[in-house]
Amino acid sequence: MESKDSGYATKALHAGIKPNEITGAIVDPISQCSVYAQKFPGEFRYDYGRSMNPNFYPLEEALAALEYAEHATVVSSGVAAMTAIITLVKAGDTVLLPTDLYGGTYRLYVQLFGQYGINFKQIDMMDLNLVEDELKRGVQMLYAESPTNPLLQIYDIASLAQLAKKHGAISVCDNTFATPVFQNPLILGTDIVLHSASKYLGGHSDIVGGAIMTNSSDIHTQMDFARKSIGLHHDPLSMFLLRRGIKTLPLRMERHEQNALAFSKHLESHPKVKRVIYPGLKSHPQHDLAKKQMSGFSGMVSVIFDTDTEETKNIVSRLNVITLAESLGAVESLVQIPASMSNKKIPEELRKKHGLEDGLVRFSVGIENIEDLTADIDQALG
Numbered sequence: 001m002e003s004k005d006s007g008y009a010t011k012a013l014h015a016g017i018k019p020n021e022i023t024g025a026i027v028d029p030i031s032q033c034s035v036y037a038q039k040f041p042g043e044f045r046y047d048y049g050r051s052m053n054p055n056f057y058p059l060e061e062a063l064a065a066l067e068y069a070e071h072a073t074v075v076s077s078g079v080a081a082m083t084a085i086i087t088l089v090k091a092g093d094t095v096l097l098p099t100d101l102y103g104g105t106y107r108l109y110v111q112l113f114g115q116y117g118i119n120f121k122q123i124d125m126m127d128l129n130l131v132e133d134e135l136k137r138g139v140q141m142l143y144a145e146s147p148t149n150p151l152l153q154i155y156d157i158a159s160l161a162q163l164a165k166k167h168g169a170i171s172v173c174d175n176t177f178a179t180p181v182f183q184n185p186l187i188l189g190t191d192i193v194l195h196s197a198s199k200y201l202g203g204h205s206d207i208v209g210g211a212i213m214t215n216s217s218d219i220h221t222q223m224d225f226a227r228k229s230i231g232l233h234h235d236p237l238s239m240f241l242l243r244r245g246i247k248t249l250p251l252r253m254e255r256h257e258q259n260a261l262a263f264s265k266h267l268e269s270h271p272k273v274k275r276v277i278y279p280g281l282k283s284h285p286q287h288d289l290a291k292k293q294m295s296g297f298s299g300m301v302s303v304i305f306d307t308d309t310e311e312t313k314n315i316v317s318r319l320n321v322i323t324l325a326e327s328l329g330a331v332e333s334l335v336q337i338p339a340s341m342s343n344k345k346i347p348e349e350l351r352k353k354h355g356l357e358d359g360l361v362r363f364s365v366g367i368e369n370i371e372d373l374t375a376d377i378d379q380a381l382g
């Protein structure tokens, strides 16, 4: 994919922001209010904090601008975004999921919503013939992540969207790992993009948030309806912090990518490393596809050390600069072992079947000085 137009950083800074008409303040105030007065019954600008808040709209303008979308709905978490999206299907419908995906998506969809009669089917989305065979059987939604969490597999987003459209299914892409700076699934034909804004969009490990972007006004109306009906609204302070985080997103992503590439090359040549998975490395099996549909490879790196799982756990516990923690996408580097942490809720036999080894380590490479990150991993590996 071509790199961003020259106005992208300007957009991240300014979209949706206007100086306050009364005070001239160039930062929107936090609108910490849930109740609004009405002049006459039913005549109002805002009614109640679950469905409306003055902080929703400027932020949604910025979120839509980042993904080149017509509409955005801001919600309380990435999981809240998934919850709103699943209201587009009903009992008896089939949703295709990839074999590799965030453990919380598996928990929410397969383990929770699966109880209500929606059929969730995990398939290898790298096999487009298989995807089309499934779609022919009658599928209402195709839900993918790319790059996937945590194996960093790359799916052909344009082809998946095209196949879904051909067979009447709604296509959805979780773009959390790539960020809108490096990948725009709506431009590739996807119907809905979602983000965990708790990660790169917020960027500072201080909020939990989510966003849904689309060009369909019907889908947008349903997302707003779901937010209000289920109570998926974002809180004013987090919205303030999210808008602030977005201002530096393009700048941060440049450094995340630069550090992740250097970090993965460093590890690739380390004698105690068996395999490094990073879409920006030539050794990544879908490197060419990543180059085609992404304008950068983001900051996530997965690694398999040449050690047993117990020693791998000791290695990550010895890190000092890189913090052992769940989550990702923050300015500070984080590391975790998905099979023991974020993806533990996926049954062990399913994890094994889908290629998630117990010893796989996932790094979220931050924006520290790269020499400090490589020195930290070197000392931890002994």
Ligand SMILES: Cc1ncc(COP(=O)(O)O)c(C=O)c1O
Residues within 6 Å of the ligand: 077, 078, 079, 080, 102, 104, 145, 149, 174, 176, 177, 195, 196, 197, 198, 199, 208, 209, 210, 327
């Ligand atoms: C790819 C991906 N999507 C969605 C989520 C869920 O987001 P949240 O934690 O904001 O609910 C996560 C969380 O780690 C994730 O990694």
